[in-house]
Amino acid sequence: MKTRKLTFASLCLSTALLLPQLFHLLGLQQAGQIFLPMHIPVLLSGLLLGWHYGALLGFMTPLLSFLLTGMPSADRVLFMMAELGAYGFTAGICYQRLSRKHTIVHAYLSLVSAMTAGRICYGLAITIAALLSDIPFGGFPLVWTAVITGIPGIITQLLFLPALVRIIEKGGYIRDAFAVEINSK
Secondary structure: OHHHHHHHHHHHHHHHHHHHHHHHHOOOOOHHHHHOOOHHHHHHHHHHHOHHHHHHHHHHHHHHHHHHHOOOOOOOHHHHHHHHHHHHHHHHHHHHHOOOOOOHHHHHHHHHHHHHHHHHHHHHHHHHHHHHHOOOOOHHHHHHHHHHHOHHHHHHHHHHHHHHHHHHHHHOHHHHHHHHHHHOO
């Protein structure tokens, strides 16, 4: 059943690399910071594949995107790696480990927990960088600015991700993969 997980993880990774490019084609300045397109597949992978895949995808996606496309910018890539790694990890832990019911309410709670943990890690990474380099990056006020700027993306994630998780789970592709994995332990 790892083949199904790897296939779905590959789909999430490719979507996380392509989706920001589509948003930038809209011609909006800072489209990625407003709509947070890279966050969607990372959160989805954490919710559906668990914390291992979610954390790995969250950590690797900004780095791969930077290496392939130059986005996010070099001054933001490490902070985004911390943020998205926390997104995938927290979404996976909350949804897969703490709740076996997998209701839409659990998806919302896991999503909000992941968003909060990701922004906290983003702020910590910025604060640590500022302390180590003696360059005033902005710390947690910068996180608040990022949250305000990203409100359209946050709303989109809250509206569509729980429903998408339920649709994919009801389809059986992911649920069957987890059922076989749990039964084989």
